[in-house]
Amino acid sequence: MPEETFAAATIRWYEKNARDLPWRAPDVGAWAILVSEVMLQQTPVVRVLPAWRAWLDRWPTPAALAADTSAEAIRMWGRLGYPRRALRLWECAVAIVERHGGAVPTDLDALLALPGVGTYTARAVAAFAFGQRHPVVDTNVRRVVARAVAGEPDAGPATRPADLVATAALLPVEPAEAAKASAAFMELGALVCTAQAPRCIDCPLVERCAWRASGRTVPLGPTRRPQRYAGTDRQVRGLLLAVLRETTGPVARDRLDLVWADATQRARALASLIDDGLVERIDDRFALAGEMTGTATPQT
DNA sequence: GAGCCGTGGAC
DNA sequence: TGTCCAAGGCT
Structure with missing residues (x-):
């Protein structure tokens, strides 16, 4: 056998x-x-x-x-x-x-x-x-x-x-x-x-x-350092998106300003969300991408 | 291919 | 508080 x-x-x-x-x-x-x-x-x-x-x-x-x-x-x-x-x-x-x-x-x-x-x-x-x-x-x-x-x-x-x-x-x-x-x-x-x-x-x-x-050998050399999270753009993105998730329709910029003190990092995170296609800008407000689909948008 | 991209639970 | 981790994908 x-x-x-x-x-x-x-x-x-x-x-x-x-x-x-x-x-x-x-x-x-x-x-x-x-x-x-x-x-x-x-x-x-x-x-x-x-x-x-x-x-x-x-x-x-x-x-x-x-x-x-x-x-x-x-x-x-x-x-x-x-x-x-x-x-x-x-x-x-x-x-x-x-x-x-x-x-x-x-x-x-x-x-x-x-x-x-x-x-x-x-x-x-x-x-x-x-x-x-x-x-x-x-x-x-x-x-x-x-x-x-x-x-x-x-x-x-x-x-x-x-x-x-x-x-x-x-x-x-x-x-x-x-x-x-x-x-x-x-x-x-x-x-x-x-x-x-x-x-x-x-x-x-x-x-x-x-x-x-083999006696359960231990890995040699330096182990890869895990990516940190606190204070990164990822955290800021998460905070920004949380606001948009909990709101229906566009949100004013000053509301998003509340989630993170550093304006430069905040702007970078928001820009990356837009770049990723997760967020869209409507005039000077922001919403989840596709939020305004099917909504009548006045044309100028 | 190294780095980036969320979140929360376990320890 | 900090570290590490959990059925990856994309650039």
Whole structure:
């Protein structure tokens, strides 16, 4: 009897230990899965759960979202963070309607061409929504593969082609099993093979983990310093956008002036929001982009 | 490819 | 208070 593969062992663990997340239910469609994947980009599951339900309750199809304004999408995004994702998701819905008749495309290249859909998300949708056999490589999978297979303490900072190749080599031949293996690797990285304090005692791969065998080496050299947040343009952007989210219609400039004392940084942050397409200027006032769509605008 | 882009919870 | 982190994408 051949030795159980990494995938088989992880799938067995997954069947018993996976979280009961609503976007994994069998009757969930591709749009709902796509929305979940975008929301989960850099945002924890517990915060995505209520936002995902509310979003799909309001916009159950790409066409429904595309028919609404980008401003409503940005507003509905609330405090999930990285609001450019909301704009991209709205643009994505528009593109799905325009290019694909309102149905989420099944082809990987067509998915990759959608706004806000990159290497990870395209493969996640192709695998989890359509059962295709693609390596789905996120930060969890990269960490699991780096440790268990390569024996390294952690993965590189971004997904590389080599990561896709290494993960593809682990996938079962049968597409549905391959998709399940990807979900299982992700879950293992999220629950057991965590960035900090991995729970190797609960790991189904511990017997054959290369990193474990090497004595759990510690990374060499200087670790990358995390990006700070307090006092940055990102914080100011967040404060500005919060005002616009909570207000319907344009806001006067002096109201935005209240959120941050430094006028230079404030102006820079506001300009970057406009540049990103999240905010629009109407005369000397400001609103979420698309706020005035469909509103009668007097022409001079 | 390094840096930028939000937010809130855990420690 | 400060650090680190959480299913990335884009330039």
